[in-house]
Amino acid sequence: xxxxxxxxxxxxxxxxxxxxxxxxxxxxxxxxxxxxxxxxxxxxxxxxxxxxxxxxxxxxxxxxxxxxxxxxxxxxxxxxxxxxxxxxxxxxxxxxxxxxxxxxxxxxxxxxxxxxxxxxxxxxxxxxxxxxxxxxxxxxxxxxxxxxxxxxxxxxxxxxxxxxxxxxxxxxxxxxxxxxxxxxxxxxxxxxxxxxxxxxxxxxxxxxxxxxxxxxxxxxxxxxxxxxxxxxxxxxxxxxxxxxxxxxxxxxxxxxxxxxxxxxxxxxxxxxxxxxxxxxxxxxxxxxxxxxxxxxxxxxxxxxxxxxxxxxxxxxxxxxxxxxxxxxxx
Amino acid sequence: xxxxxxxxxxxxxxxxxxxxxxxxxxxxxxxxxxxxxxxxxxxxxxxxxxxxxxxxxxxxxxxxxxxxxxxxxxxxxxxxxxxxxxxxxxxxxxxxxxxxxxxxxxxxxxxxxxxxxxxxxxxxxxxxxxxxxxxxxxxxxxxxxxxxxxxxxxxxxxxxxxxxxxxxxxxxxxxxxxxxxxxxxxxxxxxxxxxxxxxxxxxxxxxxxxxxxxxxxxxxxxxxxxxxxxxxxxxxxxxxxxxxxxxxxxxxxxxxxxxxxxxxxxxxxxxxxxxxxxxxxxxxxxxxxxxxxxxxxxxxxxxxxxxxxxxxxxxxxxxxxxxxxxxxxxxxxxxxxxxxxxxxxxxxxxxxxxxxxxxxxxxxxxxxxxxxxxxxxxxxxxxxxxxxxxxxxx
Amino acid sequence: xxxxxxxxxxxxxxxxxxxxxxxxxxxxxxxxxxxxxxxxxxxxxxxxxxxxxxxxxxxxxxxxxxxxxxxxxxxxxxxxxxxxxxxxxxxxxxxxxxxxxxxxxxxxxxxxxxxxxxxxxxxxxxxxxxxxxxxxxxxxxxxxxxxxxxxxxxxxxxxxxxxxxxxxxxxxxxxxxxxxxxxxxxxxxxxx
Numbered sequence: 035x036x037x038x039x040x041x042x043x044x045x046x047x048x049x050x051x052x053x054x055x056x057x058x059x060x061x062x063x064x065x066x067x068x069x070x071x072x073x074x075x076x077x078x079x080x081x082x083x084x085x086x087x088x089x090x091x092x093x094x095x096x097x098x099x100x101x102x103x104x105x106x107x108x109x110x111x112x113x114x115x116x117x118x119x120x121x122x123x124x125x126x127x128x129x130x131x132x133x134x135x136x137x138x139x140x141x142x143x144x145x146x147x148x149x150x151x152x153x154x155x156x157x158x159x160x161x162x163x164x165x166x167x168x169x170x171x172x173x174x175x176x177x178x179x180x181x182x183x184x185x186x187x188x189x190x191x192x193x194x195x196x197x198x199x200x201x202x203x204x205x206x207x208x209x210x211x212x213x214x215x216x217x218x219x220x221x222x223x224x225x226x227x228x229x230x231x232x233x234x235x236x237x238x239x240x241x242x243x244x245x246x247x248x249x250x251x252x253x254x255x256x257x258x259x260x261x262x263x264x265x266x267x268x269x270x271x272x273x274x275x276x277x278x279x280x281x282x283x284x285x286x287x288x289x290x291x292x293x294x295x296x297x298x299x300x301x302x303x304x305x306x307x308x309x310x311x312x313x314x315x316x317x318x319x320x321x322x323x324x325x326x327x328x329x330x331x332x333x334x335x336x337x338x339x340x341x342x343x344x345x346x347x348x349x350x351x352x353x354x355x356x357x358x359x360x361x362x363x364x
Numbered sequence: 365x366x367x368x369x370x371x372x373x374x375x376x377x378x379x380x381x382x383x384x385x386x387x388x389x390x391x392x393x394x395x396x397x398x399x400x401x402x403x404x405x406x407x408x409x410x411x412x413x414x415x416x417x418x419x420x421x422x423x424x425x426x427x428x429x430x431x432x433x434x435x436x437x438x439x440x441x442x443x444x445x446x447x448x449x450x451x452x453x454x455x456x457x458x459x460x461x462x463x464x465x466x467x468x469x470x471x472x473x474x475x476x477x478x479x480x481x482x483x484x485x486x487x488x489x490x491x492x493x494x495x496x497x498x499x500x501x502x503x504x505x506x507x508x509x510x511x512x513x514x515x516x517x518x519x520x521x522x523x524x525x526x527x528x529x530x531x532x533x534x535x536x537x538x539x540x541x542x543x544x545x546x547x548x549x550x551x552x553x554x555x556x557x558x559x560x561x562x563x564x565x566x567x568x569x570x571x572x573x574x575x576x577x578x579x580x581x582x583x584x585x586x587x588x589x590x591x592x593x594x595x596x597x598x599x600x601x602x603x604x605x606x607x608x609x610x611x612x613x614x615x616x617x618x619x620x621x622x623x624x625x626x627x628x629x630x631x632x633x634x635x636x637x638x639x640x641x642x643x644x645x646x647x648x649x650x651x652x653x654x655x656x657x658x659x660x661x662x663x664x665x666x667x668x669x670x671x672x673x674x675x676x677x678x679x680x681x682x683x684x685x686x687x688x689x690x691x692x693x694x695x696x697x698x699x700x701x702x703x704x705x706x707x708x709x710x711x712x713x714x715x716x717x718x719x720x721x722x723x724x725x726x727x728x729x730x731x732x733x734x735x736x737x738x739x740x741x742x743x744x745x746x747x748x749x750x751x752x753x754x755x756x757x758x
Numbered sequence: 759x760x761x762x763x764x765x766x767x768x769x770x771x772x773x774x775x776x777x778x779x780x781x782x783x784x785x786x787x788x789x790x791x792x793x794x795x796x797x798x799x800x801x802x803x804x805x806x807x808x809x810x811x812x813x814x815x816x817x818x819x820x821x822x823x824x825x826x827x828x829x830x831x832x833x834x835x836x837x838x839x840x841x842x843x844x845x846x847x848x849x850x851x852x853x854x855x856x857x858x859x860x861x862x863x864x865x866x867x868x869x870x871x872x873x874x875x876x877x878x879x880x881x882x883x884x885x886x887x888x889x890x891x892x893x894x895x896x897x898x899x900x901x902x903x904x905x906x907x908x909x910x911x912x913x914x915x916x917x918x919x920x921x922x923x924x925x926x927x928x929x930x931x932x933x934x935x936x937x938x939x940x941x942x943x944x945x946x947x948x949x950x
Contacts, residue, residue, distance in 0.1 A: 326947030333944030354567030
């Protein structure tokens with residue numbers, strides 16, 4: 035430890051002097067990021083099991099690129115290299131989860147680098163970014179290299195299907211081949227990690243139990259998706275897919291538990307968090323029903339991210355009421 | 365490392381121990397020293413004058429025993445015991461009341477914002493901070509002193525209602541005080557929270573709060589008629605009644621604690637206390653605890669940016685955004701902290717306790733409060749100057 | 759009814775004047791430093807755009823077309839808008855001096871704001887009637903205001919973030935503007 039160097043030669047005891055509070059709950063940024071990585075592990079295993087070495091290749095490449103780019107950015111900004119907090123690893127892994135397993139190497143590297151450089155480091159690193167970083171990389175790639183990002187590209191060499199494009203282009207009958215059990219076990223195409231609905235749900239519950247994330251955003255997000263898709267399904271059950279189908283396909287679970295809960299780009303109070311989740315969930319369904327993109331989740335979360343600073347202005351009355359200066363007596 | 369408990373509980377028997385000391389180091393905290401090196405002083409003689417609100421120390425300082433001034437620095441006045449044990453003549457407190465009594469108490473070294481006329485007096489019987497055992501032990505072992513202090517406080521404040529906030533299940537009581545029970549969890553022992561528990565209102569103008577250890581200080585003055593000379597301070601599992609200026613090292617020794625390299629020796633509780641740089645530093649009036657925190661117990665404070673995770677928002681009893689305030693203070697945008705209702709902050713330190721980035725959130729908030737107060741004082745001074753120049757013209 | 763609803767949604771979100779058509783970026787960056795200024799600027803734009811579209815529609819319909827002066831459209835529209843902005847400025851100076859002060863240079867700049875002229879011309883291109891013109895211009899200006907408010911709230915937070923030295927101020931704003939319009943790609947294909 036650096037403190038050792040401060041010990042004077044006189045042999046007097048040297049105490050640590052710092053500002054209160056002197057106690058701490060023990061939660062640290064690396065600890066939090068490691069927990070998130072741990073929560074993502076089941077999905078990593080499932081992705082490797084379903085998509086094979088292709089998926090492992092994409093995840094490894096994305097994580098490595100993210101870490102290297104973050105270190106390079108720190109160097110360029112003349113700041114201490116911050117990759118030891120594992121946040122770049124989380125960003126890289128989450129970005130890989132959104133990609134098809136057959137994504138070419140250059141796409142993985144470009145997207146991962148964009149996520150870190152443009153999504154995070156440009157805004158000063160952890161805590162400053164207005165969007166969840168992996169989504170920035172995803173959006174740039176999705177718009178720039180549409181065909182390479184197309185989930186259905188891998189339709190030729192797999193006997194799995196992407197439920198959302200099936201729904202979009204072939205209608206409601208086409209999705210009858212998917213049973214909910216299959217969807218839960220990841221027997222569907224999609225982003226290589228995003229498709230592992232059951233494994234992600236497990237990880238999300240782990241994070242909730244460990245209190246690394248609060249239930250407000252995930253539950254509100256799922257509720258927003260469920261309620262709006264339910265409304266559509268009730269209005270015309272022969273045309274719109276049932277709500278559970280929406281919840282279990284695409285990256286809804288990944289989004290609800292891992293992307294929307296990104297600290298810096300999500301709001302802080304209970305009411306803002308719930309509104310944020312509902313907004314993201316509802317936009318997901320709207321984009322799926324009307325938009326060009328089969329899976330609306332990444333864009334929906336980006337749009338909700340935009341509203342975060344405005345939502346954060348919704349605050350309860352402070353202690354003792356606003357305006358009147360409350361003086362601490364003790 | 366386990367998460368420390370925020371429960372407010374006193375361990376050990378209700379006993380108050382005295383520790384004799386021969387040399388005291390009275391902390392000045394910005395007070396103006398009134399004695400020179402080598403002076404002989406009597407017990408109760410004024411040593412330093414408070415310049416509040418311009419000094420952080422409120423109330424004048426007095427010699428806790430008769431002796432000789434060993435040293436005077438900008439930080440402290442050291443006194444070595446000796447001489448005949450003579451005291452200054454005791455003040456007559458039994459006849460006066462109201463503001464005259466408050467002024468007399470201030471001269472005797474007992475200054476508190478709570479000593480003003482008010483409708484409700486709330487006595488805080490909860491421990492002020494976790495890991496501190498002062499209130500329950502004083503209520504159990506020093507009831508007569510507390511009653512004397514209460515009688516004095518009532519004469520200053522003239523309250524219609526008296527409330528005593530106690531942890532659930534406590535059987536303690538004070539005369540004329542209606543007991544109110546609250547959950548013994550930090551920050552319920554702090555003034556604003558205790559007042560809310562007792563009156564149901566947040567920061568009502570006509571309620572004042574006195575913690576039990578403040579009442580004890582008042583009681584000692586009432587009993588002796590002499591200026592404040594000692595403080596009740598908890599260290600380890602025991603409660604001590606020590607002369608003001610008792611070096612922290614003496615307390616550490618008496619309580620059987622160990623303070624090694626890299627440890628933190630904190631005057632005050634673990635949430636709000638201030639860390640000492642040496643064991644020679646003495647306790648001042650109002651200090652109610654001495655806490656030793658071994659090195660490596662908790663993650664180190666860092667210069668991490670705010671993650672915006674909202675942990676501090678969830679835990680803040682004042683329902684404000686401590687993280688945002690700390691970010692404003694970090695970038696020296698102090699005026700902006702007012703928009704985030706920094707005035708509602710009750711200085712509990714829970715924001716720093718839960719901060720994932722281990723940022724010095726409370727310190728940033730205190731910095732912003734100080735900067736704002738400086739700005740307001742400067743504004744006051746200029747307007748006063750203008751007013752005086754105007755009256756001069758007339 | 760549905761037609762108007764779709765028109766409004768389209769103007770606010772799908773074809774947002776700032777984030778999908780990239781018009782009016784000058785006030786978008788210049789007036790988005792704090793929410794108060796942004797709200798004032800947004801309100802001024804809403805007012806000016808609706809008035810300008812109405813006026814220009816009438817002028818196009820009753821002056822330019824009957825006298826075959828269509829080729830003067832750009833110049834005439836700019837003149838009308840400039841006159842209107844002067845009027846708004848005088849009104850604000852009298853009625854709301856603090857707002858007038860905080861808008862500063864940007865109120866006169868609305869004169870040459872391409873968003874105002876752009877909306878007026880889009881209405882003509884699409885052959886909207888007077889009601890549709892007013893609804894469309896109002897919704898477009900609301901879309902402008904929405905984007906401006908979102909941007910202002912985000913940029914207020916940038917002041918509290920450790921941006922790299924070279925990114926402070928306008929650079930971060932420009933990057934953010936790009937990423938915002940990336941996010942607005944979400945609405946692509948919803949309504950033509």
